[in-house]
Amino acid sequence: MQAFLTYSIYGTALFLMLLGLYAVLMKKNLIKIVIGLSVADSGLHLLFVAVGYINGGTAPIFSPAVAGTGTVMTDPVPQALVLTAIVIGFGVTAVALALVVRLYRKHNTTNIDEIKNLKW
């Protein structure tokens, strides 16, 4: 059971990261490349949160029901870091989409093979 959990959670995170990388490397459509970046981001976030999880732990919030009972709590540090990572990921996606819009305006296509100016 424990081995299954380890493999499934870390495996899912790695699968998402590799899926995103595959989309970035293989897809021709610029929008799909941006989606790939975003998927790889989600995999990284899942990995971070999974590393900080502790069996039977609750969210690190001292609500009246939990305060003073000595309940096990998960590690709050990776969660705080993931919050930062999500915001940065949002900024990256927004700027990448803006660049896609700009390229579409110039070339009237989102297919990366038809944009020849980038080749030398």
Next chain:
Amino acid sequence: MKNVIIISLLGVTAYYLLSAFVSIPFGEDFINGVKDFYLNKSPEDLKVANVVTSIVVNFRGFDTLGEVTVLFLASTALGSILYRRRSSHTALNPQRTAPQASTLVQAGAKVIFPFTVLLGAYVFIHGHLTPGGGFQGGAIIATGFLLMLISYRKFFVEHNVLTWIEALAGTSFVVIGLAGLVYADNHNFLENFLPAGELNDLLSGGIIGIIYIAVGFKVGAEITGILDTLLTIKEAGLDPEEN
């Protein structure tokens, strides 16, 4: 050929990453880090129920200031990348690419919109008590505006107002940080200088509430501005000053 190279490259990466991560036991307390310090110090000294918020705003406040700056830079970069000199036609009559939504969607959006903004405000005001905070609340408010933007073709946000909200919120974040230099015990930037209050009280946690209200306004305004910029793009060819 290219496919084979890329897939084998990804396969090798997957093998090494997985073999590294399988050695980390899932769900066990193996990080002998700063977890216990935060979990003890946050509710006892600072009286903040939500430890994640406490780390983000109190212990790593400077990092959060940088995070807000990154968001601001993203929205500025978006504006400059998509910049286009406005012809008189565009200025008077900006166009939305999305088609007109149906009457049902429009009526529903009008009902849901104020409650979405209210929920966002609740989330960032209670950031130190419940899951959530300034970034999450701001994102919820921006979804409310997104609903209105895609429902009504004539719904436009005032970018001047958004700029002022961003400027005021960012300035108040820095001013609170600078006030820590003067009034706090150890005279540090972004140090807590307000009374901590009682655990699980709305007015607890010192400066966290004020900072998260500022961050909520700033993030909400920035994401709304980004969405409006991306959605208000005219069709190519309509504008004589294209490119």
